[in-house]
Amino acid sequence: MKKTLACFFLLLAAAAGGTAAVFSQVYAARDQVKITQETLYGDPAAAQGLTAHIPAQYQHHLFWNTDCTFGEETQAVTSYEFSAIQKEEPPQEREPFLEMNNQIWYGYDSEAKEGLPLAYQELFDDTPAGSENSRVIHLKDYYETYPLQLGLEFPVYSSVMSQDVFLSESIDPDEAQLYRAFEEFFQIPVLAEETMEISVGKSTDGGWVSSGSGSTESDRFDLYTVSAVADDACYFAFDAHTQLENLVDVSQIKDGFGIYCLPFDSTSEGEDSSFPLLTEKLATVYPLDPHERILNLTLSPDQSRLLLHTQTDGMYVITVIDRDTMEAVQRLEVGKISAESMAFHQLYEGDGFFA
Secondary structure, eight states, X not given: OHHHHHHHHHHHHHXXXXXXXXXXXXXXXXXXXXXXXXXXXXXXXXXXXXXXXXXXXXXXXXEEEEEEEOSSSOEEEEEEEEOSSOOOOOOOOOOOEEEEEEOOOOSOOXXXXXXXXXXXXXXXXXXXXXXXXXXXXXGGGTOSBOOEEEEEEOSSOEEXXXXXXXXXXXXXXXXXXXXXXXXXXXXXXXXXXXXXEEEEEEOTTSXXXXXXXXXXXXXXXXXXXXEEEOSSEEEEEEOOBOTTSOBOOOTTSTTOSEEXXXXXXXXXXXTTSOOOBOGGGOXXXXXXXXXXXXXXXXXXXXXXXXXXXXXXXXXXXXXXXXXXXXXXXXXXXXXXXXXXXXXXXXXXXXSSOBO
C-alpha cells in the first residue's frame, strides 16, 4: 500500500512537473510575434520610420497588440494580455458615410401589385394547396430600374430610406423629397439576363406557409458605394461592374457617371432646425470612366482634396482632385494590383506620401 501511494505521488509530481514545463514553454512564446516583410510594389525606403499598430485577439480571451516599425530591418514589439473572462473590444465608431444599395424585397405579399412580391404572388396563385413550388424569374419582368435603399450618417443628419418607407404615409416630406431625388437621379436599368429562383409553400387550406429565394448562375449587379464626408458636403461614387465583370448601363444617370456631391448645411442643429440636406443641389461633380474599377474615395486631412482610388488597366491609381475646382491635380500610379488584393481598410496621408 505504501509502495502504491509512493508511486502515485511520484507520477503526480512528474505530471505536474511536465505540465509546468510545457506551460513555461508555451507561455514564453506568448508575445513572440514574427513579422515577415514582402514588397509587393513601391519603394520600401519610403516607409522608413513608419509604425503600424496591429491588434489581434482569440475568442476574446487572448489579446495581442503589435507595433511594427518599418526600416532596413523591420522590428516588432508585442504586448500580450490574457483575460479569464471574455472581454469584448469597444466597437469602433464608423466614419460618416452615404450608402446606396439596389434594394430587392423578398417575400410573399397577398396585396402586392408590383416588384418581386408580385412574382411571389403569381407563384403562390399557381401552387396547389398542400404543396411547395419554385421557379426561376427574370428581374427585368418586375423592375425596369433597380430600386434604391439610401443610408446616410452625417454630422447633422442620419437616416435609412427605402422604397417601402417612401410609399408609406408616415414618411417626413423632406425625406420623401430626398429619396425621390435619388431615385430620379440614379436610373439604372436592371440587367436583362439577371435571374433568381423563388419558392413558396401553401397549406392544405390554401394559406401561406413559407417563401424563399436563391441565386442562379446568371450575371447580377450589386450596387456598392464609397463616400467621403466633409464639413459641408458628401462626395460619393459607385462601381459599375457586374458580378461577371460586365458593365451595368449608367447612361440614364442624370449628369452622367462620376463622383456625386450632396451638400448640406453644417450649421443646422437641434429639433427646430430646417432640413439640413440641400437636396436640390445633388449633382455629378467629376466625370468617371465606368470601365475603371472604383475602390475607395477619401479626403485629405485638411479636406482640400479628394483622393479617388481606382483600378485602371491592372494598375492601382490614386487621383488627387482639388475640391474648389473639382479638377485632377495629380495622378499616382502606385503599382500593379490583382483582384485579390484590391480591398484595403484605411489610408494615411503624410507629408508628401500615402500609406
